[in-house]
């Protein structure tokens with residue numbers, strides 16, 4: 001079986017060791033998937049996030065999952081799309097890679113990603129999917145853990161793009 005699986009669902013319902021949040025630098029909550037994760041996890045998550053003092057773009061930080069089915073949340077900060085000449089691809093790659101490193105350090109066998117930066121942050125979806133898949137493929141080639149990576153595509157356009165790129 002492939003170590004990369006595509007899912008059309010709500011990330012907050014995933015029963016995995018870690019889900020990844022598409023967070024902003026403050027880590028203090030936002031809209032989109034971030035808002036959904038905080039609503040589902042309950043107030044304990046925001047409290048722990050406050051103790052982290054933010055996160056830089058291209059990086060990530062881990063917390064507990066609180067009321068989520070997932071044990072951990074890895075809060076990743078993807079870049080805002082500003083035309084592509086400001087290191088957006090490197091920063092997006094780094095966000096995915098950092099999540100995988102953190103997951104591996106915490107012995108997470110399963111991890112689920114949303115489509116980081118492709119909502120409010122405006123990163124073109126196909127280009128973002130190519131970066132995400134290359135970051136994950138490279139990491140999985142070199143590491144045994146995580147064993148399984150889910151891409152959870154909430155919007156049909158992203159789902160279709162991933163379906164094409166994965167076949």
Ligand code: ADP
Pocket residue numbers: 009010011012022023031032033034036078114115116117118119120121122152153154155158
């Ligand atoms: P960003 O600010 O990084 O662009 P957004 O949360 O605006 O983050 O969007 C990132 C992606 O998350 C979008 O593709 C959006 O469709 C998706 N998304 C929103 N809610 C959920 C959810 N509950 N589960 C999975 N994906 C979601």
